[in-house]
Amino acid sequence: MARKPTRPARGSGKPRRSALNGLGLPKTEYRGRPSTLCKGCGHDSISQRIINVAWEHNLEQHNVVKMSGIGCSSKTPAYFLQGSHGFNSLHGRMPSVSTGAIVANRQLEIIGISGDGDTASIGIGQFKHAVRRNVPMIYIVENNGVYGLTKGQFSATADAGQSMKYHGVNELPPLDICIESLAANATLVARSFAGDPKQIESLLSIAFKHRGISVLDIISPCVTFNNHDQSTKSYAWGRENDLVLNIVDLVPPAEEIQIEDYESEIGIEMHDGSYIVLKKVGENHDPTDKRAAEDLLESAREEQKFITGLIYVNEDQEDLIEMLDLTETPLSHLPDRKLRPPEAVLDAINGRYAPLGTA
């Protein structure tokens, strides 16, 4: 999938930010209800990134569904894209509900919002199976290493050795969302930081185009329970240690791409003909190389390095809907005549189970 160095066309391409997007809508149309999270919460910053990208990409809100489980992060779908259906489901069970929804209507764009408790603790099973099925959706983990709504218990991504006022010391090693995803054969894995709005937005742009599930593990500090400087999930730690791996840019199929030799850039073709133009910044990492992605994540874990950017992408793997080979028309839109076979079919079935009669 990696191909010759490319770079995007400049100048003619991107529209400048203006008051109205391509659908003639102001950005305020993409807002949600006022957030009830703590002031300064990383999650609110991520909500804003979703609003920006949806507005910029002229997303039709009625085709988007916002899915979540339970927890602080799972409340956030109420705070963006007011024109989209939302479903605040059960703790750790958003993946299965999302799977059912996309099977019902393959035209939906699913944005799933989860947290580290919702995904890595109670929901690790459903999470990994949604990844394994390559359910076409964006799966954002707003990862802060702590339970917020229940007041500061450790989650499964909490740092080993970390102490909490009422809960003592966490003796257990953290689960790494990106490593878990790759182990379950994820087709897009990225890590980011709520303090890096630009990177989140560019990763989101790619995620919207990805064939299958996009796992975005976004470190999103909890200002109330886990923002002290030693926490690897704090703003300070993030700002100081963020090792940006690459900078990605989405070039839609319609736009021309100039292909030039350019050492640190690669172009990755997406399933719909878009291109990811990826500029290497940190380590020399090819995100289409799965073994390299695994090595990268393992060594980052060993060395406690906070690498961010696009870690792995695979556009060759069929998504769940393709595997099921469903009708192009969403199942939810099928007319009754396609949902109920004619009476003659049942007559034939009854015939199969009828007695032969005496010989």
Place this chain on the structure above:
Amino acid sequence: MEQIATVPELTISDHIVNDFSLTVATANGTGSQTSNLVLMHALFNMGIPVTGKNIFPSNIQGLPTWYSIRVSSEGFLARRELNEITVCMNPATAVEDMAIMQPDGYILHDSAIPVAVRRDDVTYIELPVKSLVAPFKVPTALRAYVSNQIYVGALAWLLELPMEEIHRALQQQLKGKDSAIQLNLEVAQAGFDHCSETYENLAPWRVEPMAGFNENRILIQGNTAAALGAVFGGVSLVSWYPITPSSSLAEAAADALPRYRLDPDTDKPTFAVIQAEDELAAIGMAIGAGWAGARGMTTTSGPGISLMAEFIGLAYFAEIPVVVWDVQRMGPSTGLPTRTSQGDILSAYTLSHGDTRHVVLFPSSPKECFEFGWRAHDLADQLQTPVLVLTDLDLGMNLWISEPLEYPDEPINRGKVLDAEQLDELAAEWGRYRDVDGDGIAYRTLPGTPSNWAAYFTRGTGHDEMSHYSEKPEVWEHNLQRVQRKLETARGLVPQPDIVRDSGERIGLISLGSNHPAVQEARVRLAETGIPTDYLRVRALPVNQTIRDFINDHEVTVVIENNADGQLHGILKLETDVPDHQLVSSRRCNGLALSARWITEQITTITQR
């Protein structure tokens, strides 16, 4: 088929025709299923009312299995406690199988199995299985399978069941596999010939072709019929997790959907079947589909129902249609996975925490499994709520003679769903949980509806009419009262009970589900002894006035069910205000289907009080 010379010519009056039970004892994994199904179908094809019950272990190979076949000229299809003929093919259970044989019974046994205590009051027919099969060139791996045909032939001899019927039933079971059909038939013939050459047939039981019962009937498992009902009910997603005794329902759906539900225009599937990672995901997927406007269903049994409780509560409170089939087995806990029970009635009715009551349907025959297979989806959509269909292992996994499956007599009903045009007209008037019609059922919208007014936020948390989060006491009360109003609406929408009145208001029987044939038979026996009864078969919860009236109309009503706690009785007690002595519980729970004999004894005792 020519008559065997050694069988004396007897007039019909000398024989008991088409009325007996026989049990075949084998070890599981030895392929006795084909032999038993051949016997079942041969009898069915001859027009004889027949029931087969597979009493099998939770195991793959080597543990005891019994298959009981009852033929009844009167058309009674319930389990019978008496057993006239036993075929002993399993050394592990032979001692007991032979010991419990009733007097005057016949025991057909593999000669490799010795008779431990020879009784004077039973007849033994020895089958030298090994030596009879030896002349056939059978691969070792298939030897045990084919050997079972020896008892098929022996029974054909004993019952004067024409070998031609065995041949035709083999052709049905082993469609197109000509060499296998031939081999099995020859082995069966060897069993037949051995008996006819060795013994004089003095047994009193015979089978004879019969008219008037099986015509216009089918022989099918409840699970198969249920799956077909869903197929004709427009199910779009079957998400499930394997669990006995429900797996064959999901598997039947996975088999039938590609046959009958490809898009006629594009040949593409209009459905998905997903084997989930667990029951939580299975119900979650079905709910996700229902929320997004496609019919979702899952199939499970008791342990799965327990796991699904939280999700069912969400679907109840967020008001999302979903259908759950619970093919009940013995609980509590893992219980007896391969034995039947009706132990989930109470937990299904009130599944999940908080104040919840659900629509629960109780089919009693394959025909009704089919009907509830599609109707459950209509009800779920109309009421925007989970519908649980409770069947059991006995109905689900055994073959039943049933009336044919009946094509739905009403079009698919998707309930109150607003489209973009309606929404644009209503605009801010519309609220997801606003009761406009007074029936407690609000209008819903589907994601993907191209209107600025379509979106709402679905949640299991407290919400107002606009589906906004609210912790206000009056908002909570208002909303939950509406949901309860919906349950009142449900009372009129669910399948009404079946009622037969014969007793003149003295004794009423109430039962449900697969108990039906046993109750029917018991009513005939009771009437013969001068105890006429009325009978109400509950087909759904919540109960309605018809059921209350039936109870009020009778001096005493007995609730007959297959569980230890008298769960339906308990629900009826809660929902009616009759005194204790007027509503009595008769329950049994031992892993077997109820028998007419037990019911008859129970009712007789109660009437003598």
